[in-house]
Amino acid sequence: MSERTSTESAFAPEPANEDERPRDTRARIQEIALRLFTEQGYEATSLREIAEALGVTKAALYYHFKTKEDIALSMVADRVAFMDDLIDWVRSQPPSQEVRREVVRRYADWLHNDRQHDVMRFMERNQTALKDHPQMGQMRTKMLTLVSFFTDPGDSLTVRLKRTMALFSLHAVWFMLPDDQVTEAERADVSLKVALELIDSSDS
């Protein structure tokens, strides 16, 4: 699930790979749709635009996806599965501060992996548009469930907010630090550092 599109394959015009010959149209649809949905919004992006950017007609899209919504949801699936797995893992562990730190690390690893932050941006920006669908609607709940493990019953509201912000800092780094001043590796680095500080924070 990590190695999908190696970005450094820009030099190889030949498909030296094993299988993918037509470069999997389905994947290309997802790629283009993800970009357009994120840039313009889900509702504002028409199937015509996606088809034109891909160089095919609208009808062709319907061979690969049943509806427009399916295109969006196909990209959300991974994230839903990841959240469920992570929540299951936490539940299987004895509560401890180290488990919390490990949750932050796993969340950060997954987020920085591949291009998951692109999918995240898409989901953040289109939460209202897709909120009717069960898979999307439950994401907020899953997020709240996850952060609920970050605090103990007696913790103050201040601690709760700060520890909640731990996961948040992992997201914020992608749109609050200007793109041209910091590399992706630096983003991953600094956001994890701040997140771990926040998860370990207590009343001051």
Added chain:
Amino acid sequence: MSERTSTESAFAPEPANEDERPRDTRARIQEIALRLFTEQGYEATSLREIAEALGVTKAALYYHFKTKEDIALSMVADRVAFMDDLIDWVRSQPPSQEVRREVVRRYADWLHNDRQHDVMRFMERNQTALKDHPQMGQMRTKMLTLVSFFTDPGDSLTVRLKRTMALFSLHAVWFMLPDDQVTEAERADVSLKVALELIDSSDS
């Protein structure tokens, strides 16, 4: 504060009957549109829906607003003006940590005031939909400008992220703490406390 209609026209325009009979349809349109735009998204909300919720027809809306976009922008105006004012104020002050703290306080005050967080939610959720319009497009820039005052040239990336998160915590508190467990006053309180901690943070 958010009283646009009464900028300085407090002189009774019509003596006999109070203008409050039709309850200012324009304001009611804004009120309903804000709710629907936030809940469903700007693109997903049609003028028909707004008109029906208001109990009038689509055509009636066009007497009060020239286009659908105008309805949205009419609600953004206040926030744009506030950000400009705040940036101007910072520029007029000699740089100091106390000025930074004051920025956080003013930002928080304004946000918790009235129903500005409703407008904020609307803007956050529809930034992509309205990003083409200059007023909306400049909001990200204004935000980055404001946080640029939070750090000194020599500050580490860690400090920059943490201080940036100060403003962020003021927003996050509204959707990351479940509604039924905390009052609005508590939200305002705790988020300001955390924000001030973050603005004062340094390398650890």
Added chain:
DNA sequence: GTCTATACGCAGATAGAC
């Protein structure tokens, strides 16, 4: 200030040929 009626276009989606 609100209505009815209507123009006009583009949206999502399907059928069936190749």
Added chain:
DNA sequence: GTCTATCTGCGTATAGAC
């Protein structure tokens, strides 16, 4: 797997009566 052609409906917006 992709095409052309087409259906159906709803979107924004306008004209003009009351």
